[in-house]
Amino acid sequence: RLTLMHPGNLLLKSDSFYNVIVTTHALVMIFFAVMPLLIGAFGNWLVPLFLSAMDLVFPRVNNFSFWILPSALYLLLLSGYVEDGVGAGWTIYPPLSSYSYHSSPAVDLAILSLHLAGSGSLMGAINFLTSNKSLPVDKMKGERSVLYVWSI
Template sequence: LLPLMMGSMDMIFPRLNNLSFWFMPASLYMLLSSMFIENGSGTGWTLYPPLSSYNGHSGPAVDMSLFALHLAGASSIGGSINFLTSIKNLPVEGMRGERMVLFIWSMTVTAVLLVVSLPVLAGGITM
């Protein structure tokens, strides 16, 4: 939808777009299959309990669910980088700045926020 709104045929990095798309189902599969390893991850839907201490439910299921979250974050970062570079480089001549559709502006803000915040969150769940 984004390239069509900018008057382009495709994104700047179509392979990165494809890779980030296929990381998401792999992440979902890993997150769901972590329930069946040993006793499951035991963290609930918020992943709030301590994930790496003995007070929490540490083990390979938690490690697998954390890796699934890292994979989902990598998918979002890849898609965001692709959106940002496509928005910056693809619009036709008359579609710069205030002439862009509001959806493209909102995707730009969302992509910038994801690129800035997801590495910090990934570092937080790794600790």
């Protein structure tokens, strides 16, 4: 807003830097804050409680799915410093993320980081599903089981 109020004020280093900030903020909030908190943290806390288990079936897979997130977040933040950064919006819509608009490898780095975060979520989902199917739960089969365990 300061740049729009005073046109000569160069608060941002380039015109596309605002798009880079908005894109990075949206991707971090959606894929590295909201989704891991709602699915990963609550799932790792509540699913063993609802299944009356000490831990999930694959604790090392669970650990790896957690520790893959910081490396993916690092790659996403690093993509903002590669050439002009990723200014394609949080949807990474194809006209804005195509080679003709963003010819730098920043978009590729951001997409790689989202794939890493998605693989961590996929490993967590497989762990939740196998824990639900393989842990013996007394009197909680079929329609008597907790719906949250199936929905996570």
